[in-house]
Amino acid sequence: MQADQLIVENVSVSFSGFRAVSDLCLKVRAGELRCLIGPNGAGKTTALDLICGKTRLSGGEILFKGKPIHRLSEHAIARAGIGRKFQVPSVFRALSVRDNLHIGHSKQPGVLANLATFGQGSDTEDIERLAELVGLEDELDTPAAHLSHGQTQWLEIALILAQDPSLILMDEPTAGMTAQETKKTAQLFNRLGGRHTLIVVEHDMGFVRDIAQTISVMHQGKLLAEGSITDIESNQAVRDAYLGSGGIGHA
Amino acid sequence: MSNQGNNRVPEQIQEKGIAVFRPELRENKELERFRVSVKNGNALARTKTEIALYAAVCLAILLVPVFLQDAFLLNKYARYLVFGMLAVSLSLSWGYAGILNLGQAMTFGIGSYCMAMMLKLKTVPVHTGADGLPDFMVWNNVTELPWFWTPFYSPLFGVLAGILLPACVAALLGWFVFKGRVTGVYAAIITLAAMVVVQLVIIDQQAFTGGFNGITDLGQFDIAGITFDAYGSSSYYLVAICLTVTLFLALAITKSKTGLIVQAIRDEEDRVRFFGYDVALYKIFIFSVSAAIAGLAGMLYTIVMEFASPTFLGVPLSLSVVIWVAVGGRQSLLGAMLGALIVTGVQGALSESETFLDTWTLIMGLLFVLVVLFLPQGIAGAFASLARRFERQRPAPARKPVQHTEPVPNGREIESTR
Numbered sequence: 001m002q003a004d005q006l007i008v009e010n011v012s013v014s015f016s017g018f019r020a021v022s023d024l025c026l027k028v029r030a031g032e033l034r035c036l037i038g039p040n041g042a043g044k045t046t047a048l049d050l051i052c053g054k055t056r057l058s059g060g061e062i063l064f065k066g067k068p069i070h071r072l073s074e075h076a077i078a079r080a081g082i083g084r085k086f087q088v089p090s091v092f093r094a095l096s097v098r099d100n101l102h103i104g105h106s107k108q109p110g111v112l113a114n115l116a117t118f119g120q121g122s123d124t125e126d127i128e129r130l131a132e133l134v135g136l137e138d139e140l141d142t143p144a145a146h147l148s149h150g151q152t153q154w155l156e157i158a159l160i161l162a163q164d165p166s167l168i169l170m171d172e173p174t175a176g177m178t179a180q181e182t183k184k185t186a187q188l189f190n191r192l193g194g195r196h197t198l199i200v201v202e203h204d205m206g207f208v209r210d211i212a213q214t215i216s217v218m219h220q221g222k223l224l225a226e227g228s229i230t231d232i233e234s235n236q237a238v239r240d241a242y243l244g245s246g247g248i249g250h251a
Numbered sequence: 252m253s254n255q256g257n258n259r260v261p262e263q264i265q266e267k268g269i270a271v272f273r274p275e276l277r278e279n280k281e282l283e284r285f286r287v288s289v290k291n292g293n294a295l296a297r298t299k300t301e302i303a304l305y306a307a308v309c310l311a312i313l314l315v316p317v318f319l320q321d322a323f324l325l326n327k328y329a330r331y332l333v334f335g336m337l338a339v340s341l342s343l344s345w346g347y348a349g350i351l352n353l354g355q356a357m358t359f360g361i362g363s364y365c366m367a368m369m370l371k372l373k374t375v376p377v378h379t380g381a382d383g384l385p386d387f388m389v390w391n392n393v394t395e396l397p398w399f400w401t402p403f404y405s406p407l408f409g410v411l412a413g414i415l416l417p418a419c420v421a422a423l424l425g426w427f428v429f430k431g432r433v434t435g436v437y438a439a440i441i442t443l444a445a446m447v448v449v450q451l452v453i454i455d456q457q458a459f460t461g462g463f464n465g466i467t468d469l470g471q472f473d474i475a476g477i478t479f480d481a482y483g484s485s486s487y488y489l490v491a492i493c494l495t496v497t498l499f500l501a502l503a504i505t506k507s508k509t510g511l512i513v514q515a516i517r518d519e520e521d522r523v524r525f526f527g528y529d530v531a532l533y534k535i536f537i538f539s540v541s542a543a544i545a546g547l548a549g550m551l552y553t554i555v556m557e558f559a560s561p562t563f564l565g566v567p568l569s570l571s572v573v574i575w576v577a578v579g580g581r582q583s584l585l586g587a588m589l590g591a592l593i594v595t596g597v598q599g600a601l602s603e604s605e606t607f608l609d610t611w612t613l614i615m616g617l618l619f620v621l622v623v624l625f626l627p628q629g630i631a632g633a634f635a636s637l638a639r640r641f642e643r644q645r646p647a648p649a650r651k652p653v654q655h656t657e658p659v660p661n662g663r664e665i666e667s668t669r
Binding site for chain 1: 294295504506507508509511512514515517518519521522523524525526527528529530532533536
């Protein structure tokens with residue numbers, strides 16, 4: 001059993017009185033593929049925001065590889081090895097796919113060092129490979145604004161892979177994808193497990209079934225249940241939480 | 252696509268995954284390398300065309316004095332070129348980094364005053380003789396040269412100050428604005444306000460700055476034995492060479508990875524931050540480089556105009572720069588520069604002709620409205636889309652067929668099978 005790479009301990013945050021996340025505890029092992037599910041407004045996205053530093057927590061602490069990260073700035077957290085994919089795909093629309101991937105390669109984040117960097121240099125092969133992995137090899141010189149929604153999702157995934165963080169936070173990666181594309185994404189994620197740690201927030205239960213090793217269920221800002229897919233599906237508390245939203249499969 | 256096709260997809264993913272994470276197992280590596288180099292070649296060719304275009308324009312500008320000996324016209328064109336340089340500086344911060352600087356004239360004015368202070372100290376004062384005080388200080392009952400004037404006896408200090416002081420002021424302002432994550436229209440208002448503050452201080456401190464009158468009766472700038480007469484070709488060449496160097500330096504910055512990241516910040520600031528780049532530092536950098544270029548332009552403006560005035564830090568000039576850049580195309584350095592030349596040139600021609608004496612401001616206004624309505628990317632943007640259309644009409648160069656062990660579906664094919 002490997003050590004916990006990420007430890008979220010008693011973390012709380014409130015937005016003008018509303019406690020979006022309260023006393024959340026989460027432990028993720030290195031190389032694990034963890035799914036985070038829950039009804040709307042359960043605080044899943046907020047939990048990811050807290051880990052990557054987008055939102056500041058008001059109580060508790062977050063340890064990554066044994067070090068507290070909740071007081072670091074966003075870029076420092078990213079440099080520590082945490083990558084984030086946003087719910088609404090966020091890419092550089094005015095730039096070509098190639099340039100997007102080049103920016104994703106952020107091993108060298110300094111202003112002056114990058115001032116002396118022209119062209120992709122030794123990164124070229126890496127960039128081509130990543131583009132091919134997500135099926136964008138023929139769109140390398142296309143501005144990202146011209147890509148379809150599914151392609152944009154994949155481009156952002158490829159950007160995170162270019163960054164090569166040890167922990168990847170994915171917020172609804174398959175939103176807007178066709179069944180085919182979703183299947184391909186599941187394959188990709190299964191391959192990433194082991195090498196990267198993944199935390200995936202997802203609504204598509206079919207997709208969750210395809211990829212999840214362990215599932216954490218959130219409800220009203222708290223951790224409700226944790227376990228394998230069969231544990232979760234038979235858990236009465238989870239069924240109650242999803243009551244009224246058409247059951248877990250349709251959430 | 253048939254059922255069989257659907258089932259094949261995961262297998263291919265697996266194969267591709269192997270290829271990505273264990274590249275040594277890849278087949279057709281040589282072929283792929285060839286394809287990579289072809290594609291890179293296209294991007295490289297585009298950059299080469301761009302450099303050639305910039306070089307051609309700069310060469311044309313440098314050749315003007317060969318055909319034109321009129322001192323008055325040369326001085327006027329040198330002035331336009333200074334405005335062109337100012338436009339390049341704004342294009343860098345507005346077009347590339349998305350920071351709309353409404354106070355670009357602030358750093359321009361600081362540079363201009365640095366040069367004026369240095370040139371003022373080169374003259375022999377009328378009232379107090381050699382090593383005495385500048386005339387306006389005597390009129391204001393100042394008895395001793397203020398401490399911040401003394402270093403300007405050194406021409407080297409004067410020139411360096413004209414570039415570095417604006418850069419430092421911009422870095423300080425940028426530190427507060429960008430570290431505090433002030434963006435968009437709020438950042439624009441802060442730059443405008445900062446400029447007005449500096450202008451008011453200069454007007455208010457008449458004893459040390461000449462107040463409303465500015466600093467006049469300057470000596471002539473000289474370097475390495477060449478004296479730059481405002482109405483001679485030497486000053487024109489000085490401005491043209493500085494413009495060429497600036498243009499290529501700015502082009503190099505935009506082509507570097509830093510330039511790419513700056514453009515990414517303009518598109519999606521948060522996305523860049525979560526890759527581990529310090530967004531504020533990148534913004535401060537480009538803001539300061541832009542200020543340094545504006546400072547250099549300000550110094551040249553003092554040489555060409557032979558005085559410095561608080562109007563150089565004025566709102567009208569500052570907003571004019573925004574208009575030049577918008578007309579020329581803010582996402583093209585060359586476009587922004589040509590925008591400044593065209594607008595100031597047309598403005599000059601219209602205001603000097605008798606027919607348009609009363610209506611020229613209206614005509615200019617109409618021109619801006621038309622450009623904003625029909626050419627949102629400015630003149631450069633219009634040319635770029637024309638060039639793209641022309642490129643598309645030409646038959647694409649035949650691609651070397653690349654053999655894959657199996658055909659690879661890309662995103663589009665998958666979509667079409669829905």
